[in-house]
Amino acid sequence: MAQVWKVRLPGGNVVTPGEWTTAEPLYSTVEIAAGAFPAIVAFSYGRGGTVPGSVGPRQSTLIDTNLDGEGNRLPENEELVIHTIGVSCFKIGLHSSANPTDGFPDADNPHVDLPNMLRLQRDLLMILSIAAVKEYTRSTISYWPGGMGVSSVFSGGVTSESSGSTGSVVANNGSPSVNGRRELASELYIAGGEGFQLTFRSGLGQVSGLDLAANARIRLRCYLDGYRRRPVA
Amino acid sequence: MAIQKIRLPNGQTLNLEEWLHWPSFSVVECAAGSNVNLRAFSYVVGDRVPQAGAVAGGPRSATESDTNWVTKSRANHDEAIVVFAITNEYWALEADAPAPITGAPAQCAAVSPIFTGTNLRWLQLLMMQEFFVGANISKPMASAPLEYYGQGVGAVAYGSGDPLTVTGIGPGLINLDYGTAGDINPVLNQRRWAMPVMVASDRVMYAKISTPGGALTNVTQDFRMKIILDGVKRRPVA
Numbered sequence: 347m348a349q350v351w352k353v354r355l356p357g358g359n360v361v362t363p364g365e366w367t368t369a370e371p372l373y374s375t376v377e378i379a380a381g382a383f384p385a386i387v388a389f390s391y392g393r394g395g396t397v398p399g400s401v402g403p404r405q406s407t408l409i410d411t412n413l414d415g416e417g418n419r420l421p422e423n424e425e426l427v428i429h430t431i432g433v434s435c436f437k438i439g440l441h442s443s444a445n446p447t448d449g450f451p452d453a454d455n456p457h458v459d460l461p462n463m464l465r466l467q468r469d470l471l472m473i474l475s476i477a478a479v480k481e482y483t484r485s486t487i488s489y490w491p492g493g494m495g496v497s498s499v500f501s502g503g504v505t506s507e508s509s510g511s512t513g514s515v516v517a518n519n520g521s522p523s524v525n526g527r528r529e530l531a532s533e534l535y536i537a538g539g540e541g542f543q544l545t546f547r548s549g550l551g552q553v554s555g556l557d558l559a560a561n562a563r564i565r566l567r568c569y570l571d572g573y574r575r576r577p578v579a
Numbered sequence: 580m581a582i583q584k585i586r587l588p589n590g591q592t593l594n595l596e597e598w599l600h601w602p603s604f605s606v607v608e609c610a611a612g613s614n615v616n617l618r619a620f621s622y623v624v625g626d627r628v629p630q631a632g633a634v635a636g637g638p639r640s641a642t643e644s645d646t647n648w649v650t651k652s653r654a655n656h657d658e659a660i661v662v663f664a665i666t667n668e669y670w671a672l673e674a675d676a677p678a679p680i681t682g683a684p685a686q687c688a689a690v691s692p693i694f695t696g697t698n699l700r701w702l703q704l705l706m707m708q709e710f711f712v713g714a715n716i717s718k719p720m721a722s723a724p725l726e727y728y729g730q731g732v733g734a735v736a737y738g739s740g741d742p743l744t745v746t747g748i749g750p751g752l753i754n755l756d757y758g759t760a761g762d763i764n765p766v767l768n769q770r771r772w773a774m775p776v777m778v779a780s781d782r783v784m785y786a787k788i789s790t791p792g793g794a795l796t797n798v799t800q801d802f803r804m805k806i807i808l809d810g811v812k813r814r815p816v817a
Contacts, residue, residue: 366588368773369710369721408791409707409724434726436704454697455797456704494726496703497762498696501738501755503688506697510686510754523761523768524729565704567724573773576718 355427355535371571372426375410376546377401377563378470380442380556388544388568391417401561410567419541421577428534429572430527431474431483434492435466435519439562440507447557450514452507457496457516458564462557466564467519469553473545474534482534487546487566491520493527533572544568585661585811588774593661601812603660605646606805607788608634608672611798615706619786619806621652635673635691635801653783657815662776664769664809665710665721665786666731667760669694669702672801675756688756689800696758698798703760707789708806712776714783720776729768730760732807775810 354360374388377399386398392415396403415421436456441447453459458466467488474483483490495518504510520526536542546566548554558564585593605619606628613632621629628641649655670692689695703726710721736757743753761768778784786806 366774367720369723369776370719371723371727373724373727408789409705410792412722434703436700456700457697492726494703494729494761496696496700496758496760498758499736499738499755500757501740501753502742503754503756504686506688513754521761523764524770525764525767526761567726569727 355533357535359535366425366573366575368573370412370574370576371569372413372574373411373567373569374413374544375406375565375567377438377565378466378546378553378556379563380553380558380560382552383548385545385547387418388546388566389413389417389570390543400563418543420536420538422539423577425538425575426536426570427573428530428536428570430493430529430569431490432492432494432527432569432571433472433487433490433519434494434567434569435463435487436565436567437462437558437562438565440559441557441562442559444559447555450557451505451512453514453516454505454507456565457514458518459557460515460517461555462564463517463519465553465556469548469550471547471549472568473547474542475545476534476536476540476542478541478543487519490528491526492518492567492569493521493524495519495522497522527571538575544570585775587661587777591777593777598661598811598813601660601810601814603648603808603812604805605648605786606641606803607631608801608803609788609795610634610801612794612796614794615788615790617788618652619788620646620648620808621785622646623649623651626651632801652785654778654780655815656781659780659813660778660808660810661812662710662720662772662778662808662810664731664771665708665728666765666769666807666809667708667725667728668730668733668805668807669699670803671695671698672803675799686752686754688754690753691800693755693757694800694802695756697756698800698802699758699760701795701798705790705792705795707787707791709787709789710776710784710808711787712778712782712784716783719787721772726760727770728760729770730763731765731769731809733759733763735759735763769809780813 610632671694706725
């Protein structure tokens with residue numbers, strides 16, 4: 347049960363975590379469709395804003411994000427020291443029946459099937475920018491395992507999506523366990539009121555071959571986890 | 580190695596003479612398709628178990644297996660806890676019955692108490708788990724989607740790779756789908772807070788389980804969920 351009394355930031359500042367918590371990660375959700383998409387930015391909206399990439403678009407709730415305010419910046423009375431970043435993936439909707447990519451059986455929602463997960467890990471870049479212009483990470487999402495999900499056991503399992511005619515293979519973005527999350531060697535600090543963005547894009551302009559129907563989406567929930575100073579009452 | 584002192588984020592130091600490692604737990608029950616807004620640790624043995632929707636089995640009184648919490652929504656006046664982690668367990672209250680595959684031969688993915696991994700993934704997508712300390716306090720001490728919390732307790736299973744034929748209960752053929760929130764491991768799969776949360780004596784506290792985005796429409800089993808606050812507890816001094 348390790349405990350933290352002081353946090354020394356890369357810049358030399360020392361933070362004493364009195365009003366801080368490590369039990370409330372900052373998170374935001376975006377959705378990816380098949381086909382070309384522009385850059386999709388997580389944390390670009392506050393709670394109640396619309397979820398980028400979603401069908402409709404969909405209005406966000408607490409389950410989508412816990413960022414308050416207008417988005418694209420941390421509220422003035424909060425601070426964040428990021429120790430880990432994770433991306434969790436869900437599938438909402440079906441494979442494309444009109445243009446199937448490979449005919450691989452679909453997985454029951456909200457599981458993501460293995461071929462689509464591999465395509466996402468191959469093509470989808472995640473870029474964290476703090477203070478708008480400076481990039482702090484740039485790598486594909488496979489480098490940022492969610493560290494959460496379900497360890498599944500199947501025994502001759504068939505899918506509901508296929509009306510019981512076939513099984514499928516489901517996949518997580520990395521290990522589903524807490525210790526499967528990547529920890530940053532040096533923390534990233536976001537000051538209160540400072541702008542930041544977490545952008546998803548693909549070098550090809552799309553996730554090549556992503557097998558989804560027109561109204562189906564891959565939902566990415568992105569966690570910035572570490573020490574967070576919240577508003578003092 | 581035993582812990583002798585705990586330093587809290589506000590600088591307070593606790594000496595652990597009267598303390599012991601003690602998980603505090605409380606269950607809630609939810610129906611498939613229900614909107615959930617429940618408070619665990621809000622009842623004691625003999626009270627009604629909090630339920631969302633019309634749960635299989637109906638309303639029931641809590642037993643010692645449902646909770647070891649001894650006061651409703653607060654810490655007992657001569658006890659206190661320091662919470663280092665929250666973890667969960669899940670049990671189905673009915674067989675899974677996905678509509679497209681209920682024809683002959685009847686098939687399902689699990690029977691009670693096996694909760695399917697697909698249903699668990701839906702909970703991870705839709706459900707929030709929060710921990711509040713203090714009366715009329717809207718700032719949670721812990722708050723995250725359910726998937727954020729690992730599962731350090733539960734059963735590890737190994738499938739044979741073949742459909743399972745059962746007799747006498749529910750559908751006859753089980754194409755098993757069982758899942759846990761990560762690999763069952765209390766050391767490696769409970770997200771342990773670097774800064775623990777203290778619930779002092781007599782303080783109001785509860786764990787809130789909710790679905791802010793709407794109902795659990797795609798979940799196909801009623802289920803019981805145990806919320807475990809893992810840490811140390813100061814026992815009453817005789």
